[in-house]
Amino acid sequence: xxxxxxxxxxLTRYEYAVPVALAHHLVHLWPPSGPRQTVHAxxxxxxxxxxxxxxxxxxxxxxxxxxxxEAPHTQLEIAVALDVTVHPGPDATRDPARTPAWETVRDxxxxxxxxxxxxxxxxxxxxxxxxxxxxxxDYARPSFPPGRPVGxxxxxxxxxxxADFAFDAAATTVSTPPETVLRDRRGVCQDFAHVMIAxxxxxxVAGRYVSGYLRTRPPPGQPRLAGADASHAWxxxxxxxxxxxxxxxxxxxxxxxxxxxxxxxRDYHDVSPTRGVILGGGRHGLTIAVDVEPCDA
Numbered sequence: 354x355x356x357x358x359x360x361x362x363x364l365t366r367y368e369y370a371v372p373v374a375l376a377h378h379l380v381h382l383w384p385p386s387g388p389r390q391t392v393h394a395x396x397x398x399x400x401x402x403x404x405x406x407x408x409x410x411x412x413x414x415x416x417x418x419x420x421x422x423e424a425p426h427t428q429l430e431i432a433v434a435l436d437v438t439v440h441p442g443p444d445a446t447r448d449p450a451r452t453p454a455w456e457t458v459r460d461x462x463x464x465x466x467x468x469x470x471x472x473x474x475x476x477x478x479x480x481x482x483x484x485x486x487x488x489x490x491d492y493a494r495p496s497f498p499p500g501r502p503v504g505x506x507x508x509x510x511x512x513x514x515x516a517d518f519a520f521d522a523a524a525t526t527v528s529t530p531p532e533t534v535l536r537d538r539r540g541v542c543q544d545f546a547h548v549m550i551a552x553x554x555x556x557x558v559a560g561r562y563v564s565g566y567l568r569t570r571p572p573p574g575q576p577r578l579a580g581a582d583a584s585h586a587w588x589x590x591x592x593x594x595x596x597x598x599x600x601x602x603x604x605x606x607x608x609x610x611x612x613x614x615x616x617x618x619r620d621y622h623d624v625s626p627t628r629g630v631i632l633g634g635g636r637h638g639l640t641i642a643v644d645v646e647p648c649d650a
Contacts, residue, residue, distance in 0.1 A: 358436070358438040358648040359436075359439070359645055359647055359648065360434075360435070360436055360644075360646045361434070361435040361566060361613065362432070362433070362644040363432070363584070363642075364640075365382075365431045365432075365639070366428065366639070367428065367429040367639055368428050368637060368639075369426075369428070369429075369633070369634040369635060369636075370636045370637065371634060372426060372633055372634075373422075373425065374425055375422070375632040376422040376426075376630070376632070377421050377630050379417055380417060380418045380626065380627050381615060381626055382397065382433045383408075383416040383418065384437055384613065384614060385414055385614065385616075385617075387414075388440065389440055389614065390439045391440070392435065392436070393436040393437065394434075394435070396435075397418070397433050398433075399430070399431050399432075403421055406419065413618055413623065431627065439609075441610075448504075449505045450504070452593070452595045452598070453503060453593045455497050455501055455502070455556065456500070458558050458559075458591065458593050461593060462477050469593075470593075473591040474559070475559075476554075476560055477554055477559040478619075480619035480620045480622070481622040482531065482620035482621055483531060483547060483550060483619075483620055486554035486555040488535065488551070489552040493553070493555050495513075496510040503558060503591075503592050504590070504592050506556075507549075507558075507590040511588070511600040511605060512605050514548060514602040515545075515602050515605035517538055518538045518540065519538060520539075520541060521541070524540055525539070525544050527543065529544065531548050534548055535548055542586045542587065543586045543621055546562055546563075546586045546603075547562070547620060548602075549588040549602050550620065558591065559590065560589065560591075561590075562621060562623065563588065563589055563599055563614055563616075564585070564615045564616050564626065565586075565615040566583070566585060566643060566645050567582065567583055567601075567604075567645070568647070570611075584615075584626065587600060587602070587603070589617075
């Protein structure tokens with residue numbers, strides 16, 4: 354596996370039926386640098402310009418921007434341009450069979466004897482979208498026989514979700530609970546990530562939600578279409594000293610050089626790309642266009 358450098362453009366446009374008099378937003382569109390990726394440059398343009406904007410880093414290391422728009426407006430555009438290199442993943446990604454047994458990881462999280470396990474504990478506890486993960490235990494259990502390496506178990510779980518669930522953009526919304534997704538076996542990447550995280554937590558291991566971008570590849574002989582890439586979400590499992598193994602159940606694959614991380618949290622509620630409170634606006638429309646282009650393309 355080799356490093357891949359990307360140019361990314363992400364445009365979010367809200368159009369309101371009546372003017373918005375005042376808007377406060379929290380934006381998670383600023384990717385982190387770390388062992389898995391390097392951010393060379395990042396620019397954000399907001400129209401209309403905010404009266405004030407403040408950058409903050411949350412407890413998970415995500416960079417968010419709080420902003421206030423105090424001029425009346427019927428359209429809001431947030432345009433982000435990124436230059437990011439994705440590096441080869443950690444040992445757990447290369448060989449899930451060499452990770453510890455899932456019971457060993459579970460017990461280590463219960464005892465939390467060191468800084469690494471204590472940091473991972475936050476991802477084993479209930480969260481806003483997944484307040485009680487036990488509903489997933491029966492579905493999760495076949496992937497977790499006694500003594501199985503936790504990375505192998507999680508990889509099998511991601512494969513089963515991919516096989517058992519249908520991708521259906523009309524089946525859910527951002528507020529559909531994971532219990533409904535598990536029952537109906539339909540949804541989108543956000544839903545499959547939440548089901549996988551609930552399954553992991555139901556077995557006592559830590560699962561995290563990862564938001565980001567997925568590079569899409571056109572059919573052979575077809576050109577790339579600008580703006581046709583997508584925001585994406587996947588899940589990660591903590592593998593003890595082997596680190597985090599991120600898996601994409603939507604595509605039945607480990608997160609690799611085609612996946613660019615934007616933010617990491619306990620669930621979507623922690624890392625939604627934009628959320629806020631507005632005064633006015635009435636009905637509104639939302640347009641999102643994403644382009645993920647390798648620099649050598």
